[in-house]
Amino acid sequence: MxxxxxxxxxxxxxxxxxxxxxxxxxxxxxxxxxxxxxxxVTGMTCGHCEGAVAGEISGIDGVVSxxxxxxxxxxxxxxxxPLDEDAVRAAVDEAGYExxxxx
Numbered sequence: 001m002x003x004x005x006x007x008x009x010x011x012x013x014x015x016x017x018x019x020x021x022x023x024x025x026x027x028x029x030x031x032x033x034x035x036x037x038x039x040x041v042t043g044m045t046c047g048h049c050e051g052a053v054a055g056e057i058s059g060i061d062g063v064v065s066x067x068x069x070x071x072x073x074x075x076x077x078x079x080x081x082p083l084d085e086d087a088v089r090a091a092v093d094e095a096g097y098e099x100x101x102x103x
Contacts, residue, residue: 036078040100044070056091
């Protein structure tokens with residue numbers, strides 16, 4: 001089960017790889033000027049957890065969409081501009097979980 005908030009079409013493919021061919025994103029820009037960053041979050045175990053994390057992160061200025069997956073602990077964030085990792089960490093903390101860093 002995954003939870004996604006603020007869904008918006010970004011014009012990118014469904015590939016997990018960045019435009020450079022890397023499967024590990026450090027915040028890569030898509031064709032539409034959007035930035036996708038994958039974070040690792042510890043403690044998520046269910047859909048409620050996914051929703052709590054996605055809801056808090058979606059409140060950060062510039063965030064377009066958030067997809068959290070409890071099974072992997074990965075949270076994919078698409079934004080208009082690069083996000084301050086401290087802001088993401090604060091949002092994850094507010095939801096009651098821990099940001100381990102970028103995946």
